Amino acid sequence: MNKTRLEAFSDGVIAIIITIMVLEMKAPEGVSWEVIKPLIPKLLSYILSFLFVAIYWGNHHHLLHTAKKVTSGIIWSNMNLLFWLSLIPFITAWMGENHFDKVTVASYAVLALVCGLSYNILQSAICKTYDAETSKRINTKQSNWKSIMSVVLYATSIPIALFFNSFIAGSLFFVVSVIWFIPDKNIEKIFAE
Numbered sequence: 001m002n003k004t005r006l007e008a009f010s011d012g013v014i015a016i017i018i019t020i021m022v023l024e025m026k027a028p029e030g031v032s033w034e035v036i037k038p039l040i041p042k043l044l045s046y047i048l049s050f051l052f053v054a055i056y057w058g059n060h061h062h063l064l065h066t067a068k069k070v071t072s073g074i075i076w077s078n079m080n081l082l083f084w085l086s087l088i089p090f091i092t093a094w095m096g097e098n099h100f101d102k103v104t105v106a107s108y109a110v111l112a113l114v115c116g117l118s119y120n121i122l123q124s125a126i127c128k129t130y131d132a133e134t135s136k137r138i139n140t141k142q143s144n145w146k147s148i149m150s151v152v153l154y155a156t157s158i159p160i161a162l163f164f165n166s167f168i169a170g171s172l173f174f175v176v177s178v179i180w181f182i183p184d185k186n187i188e189k190i191f192a193e
Helices: 003-023 037-065 072-086 088-097 102-127 132-139 143-163 166-180 186-192
Strands: none
Touching (some): 003 037, 003 072, 003 088, 037 088, 072 088, 072 102, 088 102, 102 166
16 A cells, blocks of 8 residues: 555545534524524534544644555554544534533543554554664654653543543643644654754
8 A cells, every 4th residue: 555545545534533523513493692502512522623633634644744655554553543533523422412521521531542542553653664763763752742741631631520620621632732733743854854
């Protein structure tokens, strides 16, 4: 399989994920602002998830750009990531429908954590296609702190959602989004050197 086929497939899956999320949002009956008020949790859940998926798409694009060849490890690591990302519409709808209940927010955090770990597995699979020195340089660059910080924040948000406050836990999701908003170009810089 060539790289463009893997990128096209991944882009298609991510586009479908976003489409499913927006189709879950039903227009209210009525024209007053009062009919919108009950939909605010669903809208906030959608915005959070759209941002989450968009950031994954951007970083995924930059990561796949660095792959010099496609191996079966990369294919299956990519499929693993896409599987977990495909659950986002379900968890988004569940969280919005239940007004950010603590169980739904904790479940969202678990899914976000698994997506983050899956992204790291894909990055490792891509790094394995390079020599040991290049792979080591990639894994010691700035993307490592982003990955570690994401895992820590997602893992922390689970008990915070369950035992303290789901709003604080949800705020940690936005913090992770800010961390990853600008795709990590350190890998590309290493290959350009």
